[in-house]
Amino acid sequence: MLINDNSVLCDFCVGSQHASHKVVTVQRGYNDMTYQLGQTEAKVQRMIQERMQKLQSTTESLIQSEPETKRMIENSTRDLTKLVSDIKKTQEELIKVVEETQKTAEEQAKGFITDIEKEISGLMETEKKLGELKEIKDQVCFLQRYPNQSLLPHTMDLSTYSFNRHLQVQHMHKSVTSSISQLLALLGKLNEKINRFSNSTDTSNEMALRYMRQYEVNIVLDPDTAHPMLSLSADGKQVWYNMGTGLWGHQSMVKPNMFTEHLAVVGRRGFSSCRFYFEVHVGQKTEWCLGVATASLQKTGAIIRSPSSGLWAIWFLLDKFETFSSPGESVYVGKVEHVGVFVDCDGGQVSFIDVVRAAPIYSFTECLFTEELYPYFNPCDNEYGSNLDPMIIVPISSTE
Structure with missing residues (x-):
């Protein structure tokens, strides 16, 4: 038996100590409670769905607003x-x-x-x-x-002249x-x-x-792809330019899938037909390049900087950003210390976020992805001042 304070009672207690209380059978109580549970569960699921849809529409609106923002800035500036x-x-x-x-x-x-x-x-x-x-x-x-x-001599009429x-x-x-x-x-x-x-x-x-x-994934760098002048941490979460590595004298050290000219490395895992997100701490570095690349990205020799290169990345230099595919064209001015990378494979979008300010840096839109995408890291050399600090893959839990 049940009373209205959700206590389970035996028949003896109902008759002796709780005669004045409202009680129902265990079966009735079970049926009522399971019905309420079902209703609450359905409501929670609807609330989750509504919020997921709201978050998704907000993000899509933000990404879609990128070209509108550019036009607005251009028109307003003009x-x-x-x-x-x-x-x-x-x-x-x-x-x-x-x-x-x-x-x-x-x-x-x-x-x-x-x-x-x-x-x-x-x-x-x-x-x-x-x-x-x-x-x-x-x-x-x-x-x-x-x-x-x-x-009287001839004189002018002073009433016709006024000087004020x-x-x-x-x-x-x-x-x-x-x-x-x-x-x-x-x-x-x-x-x-x-x-x-x-x-x-x-x-x-x-x-x-x-x-x-919410789409955070675990990124671990692949040492087999790292340029010989790069050093990786043991856990595969950090990469930096090492001036003293000097592996070019040992040809046996060069691996088939290794970057030979770009000071780059990619993640072990590729992604397709999904959304994924990761964050990278770049601190006070003066130059770096970050994004995603296809599995077939050229790794030997120079990578041609064009939209068809298979690399969707932003390049930071001193105080401004340009895209890897459009050298010399500034897309954002300022310095950031913590960058978020969000990829929507099905939506054809790659977005870069200043995590500290929660501000968009740049978005590639209407991209056609036909291969798996791999996180791409390039800490760059030391040409523009002190740039030996690592690029660090940071889990969200450590920044909240």
Whole structure:
């Protein structure tokens, strides 16, 4: 028998100690509990499925947004560059107009001052003559000396002339300041939107990283493929450039599947028709190359850097990234210390993530994979400063 606190009772206890409690038969209790268990299990499965689908759609959206992001950056950079250029032209035009109007105003003022000074001289001369005439006390002589024409010289009408250049400058300054304030307000709104985009992007990037990390696989490097100038750790999790290895004098050491020119090594295990993910710590290295390669990737001699090489990798050099297939074309600027590599074999995508910032570095999309893919590591040589630190395959559990 069962009571409502899920305790199992015998018939004697039900009758003696729990007569007032609600009880059901063991069979009834079992049926009810198994039904509830089934319902809960189904709900949990639905919740898992919903979240898996949400994570998958988020990651796919992030990967698909790569070309849109590039176009957005190109268009925004072009438009903002044009805006800056237009502002500079407006500034130059403003300076030109203000200086020209100031020059014209100065010329007008100088002409007016010259005319006024002449009129003042004329009026002062007239004033003198009037004073002399006024001193004549003989009436006949006064009348004889009194001029027939107007006593006043010809002068300009001062009421028709107005010069208020300082007020014009003040008005122009007020108009320009008002326009600049409106422009600054618009830029402020743009910055607010950019900040909101930044916060939103950070959240979606973190979700995408969590989704990718669930496909973590165990990567172990294959020493038979390592270039003779590379050293591997005993557990196959680290690789670094060894300046003193010098195995080229021993031809017997060269193995059939070994890289002979590229300072590279691949993983032991290949992957196909699946998703997989791994993380690599590159620290402060100044140069390295990381990605995935086909089993048939050329290992003897130089690998041609083209989309058909069978290598989907990013190459870091000092402070910027380029893809192995497109040398000289920068795809990302900055330095990263911890890189995540996510591959969707069926979806034809290879993505590289800055794990520390949960930010995308670059994605290859619409790839056609016809062979198994092997993780590819190239720690590079010491040409660009100290670069002897290893590339380390790091399990996710050690970074969380």
